[in-house]
Amino acid sequence: MTMRVDNHPVLGKQTDRKQVTIYFNGKPYEAYEGDTVASAMLAQGIYALRQHEVSGKERGIYCNIGHCYECRVKLEKRKVVRACITPIYNGMEIGSLTGFDERGE
Amino acid sequence: MTAEKTIVCRCEEVTLGTIQDTVQTYCCSSREVKLRTRAGMGYCGGRTCRHVIDRVVAEITKEPIKDEVQLSYRSPIRPATFAVLGGGKHDNES
Numbered sequence: 001m002t003m004r005v006d007n008h009p010v011l012g013k014q015t016d017r018k019q020v021t022i023y024f025n026g027k028p029y030e031a032y033e034g035d036t037v038a039s040a041m042l043a044q045g046i047y048a049l050r051q052h053e054v055s056g057k058e059r060g061i062y063c064n065i066g067h068c069y070e071c072r073v074k075l076e077k078r079k080v081v082r083a084c085i086t087p088i089y090n091g092m093e094i095g096s097l098t099g100f101d102e103r104g105e
Numbered sequence: 106m107t108a109e110k111t112i113v114c115r116c117e118e119v120t121l122g123t124i125q126d127t128v129q130t131y132c133c134s135s136r137e138v139k140l141r142t143r144a145g146m147g148y149c150g151g152r153t154c155r156h157v158i159d160r161v162v163a164e165i166t167k168e169p170i171k172d173e174v175q176l177s178y179r180s181p182i183r184p185a186t187f188a189v190l191g192g193g194k195h196d197n198e199s
Contacts, residue, residue, distance in 0.1 A: 055118055062115065062153075069149045069184065070115060080184070 116147020
C-alpha cells in the first residue's frame with residue numbers, strides 16, 4: 001500500500017516515471033525518478049526522518065521548501081542534506097541523524 | 106493550558122507558555138527572550154519563529170514592533186560543515 005498519488009486531478013496519470021530504490025537506515029524503499037527524498041519517503045508512509053536531539057520526538061517534513069531544516073537527513077555517511085529539496089537517485093543511502101541507530105530500529 | 110503545549114520554536118522546543126512567562130516576569134525585549142529561552146537559536150536560525158517571538162512580545166509589552174531586526178541573523182546564516190568552513194570543497198549543501 002503506498003500513499004503515492006498515481007492519478008492526480010490536475011497533473012493527470014503519473015505513468016512514465018522510472019522506478020528506483022533508495023535506502024533509509026539500511027532498509028530499501030521504492031521511489032520514482034523526480035521524487036525528492038522527503039516525498040519518496042512520505043509515499044512509503046515514512047513520516048519520521050529524524051528525532052529531536054534533546055527530546056527524541058520524531059521530526060519530519062515541516063515547510064517542505066528547504067526553509068526550516070526539520071527534514072535534515074544524513075546522505076552517504078558524510079553529508080547532511082535537506083530531504084525536501086534533495087532529488088533522489090538509484091541506490092541512494094539516507095540515514096536519520098539522531099535517535100534511530102544504524103539498524104534503523 | 107494550551108500555551109504550554111503550543112511550540113513556538115521548533116528547533117529548541119520552546120513553548121508559547123515559556124515565552125509568555127519570560128516576557129511577563131522580566132518584561133523584556135524579544136532579544137532577551139531569545140537569550141533567556143533559546144527560542145530562535147536553533148538549527149534553522151530563527152527562520153521559523155523569529156516573527157512569532159516578535160509578535161508575542163509586542164502583544165504583551167504593548168510596544169509596536171520596531172523596524173530594525175530584533176533577532177539578528179547570526180553567521181553562518183546557513184549550516185556549514187567544518188570542511189566548508191575550513192576551505193574544503195564547497196557544494197551547495199552542508
